[in-house]
């Protein structure tokens with residue numbers, strides 16, 4: 001299978017310029033391709049992951065990915081796919097975001113070997129551009145009508161768009177021209193909302209090179225589809241929060257659980273999009289979904305592959321330990337302090353300042369049982385677990401031997417109400 005055939009199989013081809021020409025090019029040489037990431041936040045999210053993985057796919061097929069950090073374009077703001085004008089971030093903030101994004105790209109791409117990835121920042125060339133040069137040398141090639149007809153602009157005319165965001169497409173076009181001329185980049189890829197900016201860049205390359213319309217193109221554009229879910233809700237969010245690649249913002253455990261919870265109706269598509277499993281492996285998992293959906297083999301594989309890709313094998317192991325301890329046969333007492341913190345981030349917690357405390361008193365103080373009477377009843381009924389062990393003794397003291405990692409005790413009431421007890425350092 002050629003790279004493009006593989007991408008077709010995965011459903012990853014949204015739009016492409018001159019598909020036949022591109023197919024020929026990709027089969028005949030090692031092609032430099034780029035994708036840009038604007039620093040509009042301090043982390044990339046799971047939506048960006050698809051384009052990062054795309055760069056990897058090209059790289060594995062022998063091509064050379066260039067990841068661009070939009071140090072300059074991030075100061076302007078891409079109107080593509082946005083319903084309203086953005087507020088500009090301070091320069092220092094964009095600088096800080098750029099550093100973060102660059103670090104993430106460095107983690108997820110491969111910078112070794114013959115067709116190693118490279119990183120660039122468009123501030124390095126756009127930052128130098130004088131307004132006179134920009135308007136004379138670049139702006140002259142853009143017709144205002146052409147610019148107005150782009151979706152990103154057209155959809156905003158009614159509610160208003162600043163000259164700043166209106167001009168964004170010229171900057172991204174200039175990047176493509178610059179990278180084509182200076183580094184031999186022949187292909188730009190991006191999400192489906194980037195089609196307008198990418199084709200504007202191709203037009204600029206053609207004009208700057210004095211080519212006629214219809215002449216053999218010097219460069220190509222390619223977009224991947226927007227990730228959609230069968231239930232119509234937005235992909236990449238849980239309870240309104242985005243799934244970030246930064247482990248401080250979304251822990252590997254949360255990331256793992258997010259993928260594990262993929263619907264049966266989406267999981268095969270996501271395996272195709274996000275993993276490097278081949279056609280045969282994917283169709284085997286497809287059979288699993290159809291015949292033994294409750295075992296969630298496909299979801300497990302998806303979660304494993306992606307957690308490893310983003311956070312590494314050790315983090316996957318941790319995420320699985322936490323999941324087992326919380327939902328399965330795992331042992332809470334085997335968890336490290338870090339794993340406990342990750343796994344119990346969302347459960348109610350309570351700080352104890354004493355060295356030890358009577359279990360009955362703890363249940364009341366921490367609000368686990370509503371009254372002392374109820375607390376006694378809960379214990380004698382066998383509804384109370386300390387670190388996974390049931391305790392029915394009303395005299396039970398929670399003390400040193402119940403402190404996990406010297407710091408935590410996990411109390412459970414009933415089937416799945418967890419509470420985290422923090423032993424405050426004396």
Ligand SMILES: N[C@@H](Cc1ccc(O)cc1)C(=O)O
Pocket residue numbers: 035036037038068070073078122171172173175176194197
């Ligand atoms: N406009 C792209 C990012 C980008 C920036 C500069 C480029 O040259 C290319 C792409 C986005 O918002 O996702």
